[in-house]
Amino acid sequence: MDRDELARRVLQLLTEIAPDVEPASVIPGIDFRDQFDFDSMDTLNFAVALHRELGVDVPEKDYAQLASLDKCVAYLYQAMP
Amino acid sequence: MRAAIAAAMSRSKREIPHYYLATTVDVTGTVEWLAARNASVPVTQRLLFAALVVKAVALGCRELKGFSGFHREGRYEDSDTVHVGVAVALRGGGLVAPAIMDTADKPLNVLMEEFRDLVARARAGRLRASELSAPTIIVTSLGDSPVDTVFPIIQPPQVAIVGAGAIAERPWVVAGQVVPRQVLGLSLGADHRVTDGRLGARFLARIAERLLDPGSL
Numbered sequence: 001m002d003r004d005e006l007a008r009r010v011l012q013l014l015t016e017i018a019p020d021v022e023p024a025s026v027i028p029g030i031d032f033r034d035q036f037d038f039d040s041m042d043t044l045n046f047a048v049a050l051h052r053e054l055g056v057d058v059p060e061k062d063y064a065q066l067a068s069l070d071k072c073v074a075y076l077y078q079a080m081p
Numbered sequence: 082m083r084a085a086i087a088a089a090m091s092r093s094k095r096e097i098p099h100y101y102l103a104t105t106v107d108v109t110g111t112v113e114w115l116a117a118r119n120a121s122v123p124v125t126q127r128l129l130f131a132a133l134v135v136k137a138v139a140l141g142c143r144e145l146k147g148f149s150g151f152h153r154e155g156r157y158e159d160s161d162t163v164h165v166g167v168a169v170a171l172r173g174g175g176l177v178a179p180a181i182m183d184t185a186d187k188p189l190n191v192l193m194e195e196f197r198d199l200v201a202r203a204r205a206g207r208l209r210a211s212e213l214s215a216p217t218i219i220v221t222s223l224g225d226s227p228v229d230t231v232f233p234i235i236q237p238p239q240v241a242i243v244g245a246g247a248i249a250e251r252p253w254v255v256a257g258q259v260v261p262r263q264v265l266g267l268s269l270g271a272d273h274r275v276t277d278g279r280l281g282a283r284f285l286a287r288i289a290e291r292l293l294d295p296g297s298l
Contacts, residue, residue, distance in 0.1 A: 017201070018172075018204065019204070019205045020171070020172050020173070020204050020205065020206075021172070033225075036172050037170065037172050039170075039225040040129055040131075040224065040225050041129060041131075041196075041197065041200045044124075044127060044129060044197065045197060045200075045201060047124045047127075048124050048125055051123070051124045051125070057123060057124050058124065059120060060116065060119045060120065060127060061116075061120075
């Protein structure tokens with residue numbers, strides 16, 4: 001999977017676990033928390049979805065790497081099996 | 082949504098003689114316990130600290146009467162079973178507090194699974210009316226916000242609400258030495274028609290004791 005495809009998948013998963021977030025409104029460089037009040041429950045649900053769909057088990061200590069779409073894609077790109 | 086919250090909170094402030102208590106708890110050991118536990122299980126089985134608070138409150142309600150129940154038509158009735166409501170902030174504003182049913186009887190992993198499901202459905206607008214009317218007490222956690230202590234407002238006809246602030250590293254005295262510790266601001270809003278500060282303090286202390294012994298949850 002190339003980076004653009006990965007970014008699309010991640011955005012899709014994000015809006016699945018947060019259906020009240022409009023996909024087109026997500027700004028890749030800004031933390032989810034600052035854009036739409038992403039909280040620890042959202043982060044956990046997001047990590048569960050990433051594990052289920054992409055096979056990456058993000059340890060809790062790396063949750064900061066999932067803070068924005070850009071950070072997420074960079075992190076997952078090197079962590080993907 | 083805003084009008085419904087305003088109506089419920091206005092009624093609460095008009096009818097319920099609130100008293101508020103707060104304490105700060107050194108939860109360093111519990112935070113470490115949780116991190117170690119979460120590192121040893123798959124992501125689907127990880128717990129949030131808030132789940133520990135919810136369970137500790139449920140167990141506290143079972144030990145002390147006067148905090149989990151309904152005050153209706155001039156009299157209070159303690160509930161036989163504890164259904165802890167969890168306050169969920171909605172994006173774009175608003176707040177709902179659906180119940181985790183029979184909270185005290187659920188193992189942490191089951192409780193956490195239901196907690197996750199409730200938050201997801203709350204934000205997708207797919208809660209059942211019965212889930213919103215069931216809570217016998219509510220836990221409101223502002224753990225993701227820069228808040229030390231919540232001064233929570235009771236949702237009638239309930240008679241108590243427990244607040245949890247953010248866990249923060251603070252200077253703390255342990256065995257005569259000032260050391261950095263992870264502390265949590267735990268608070269209670271309760272109804273003077275039913276209980277007094279002394280019982281409220283015992284209730285808060287029971288919750289704190291449970292939190293400090295996560296194996297008991």
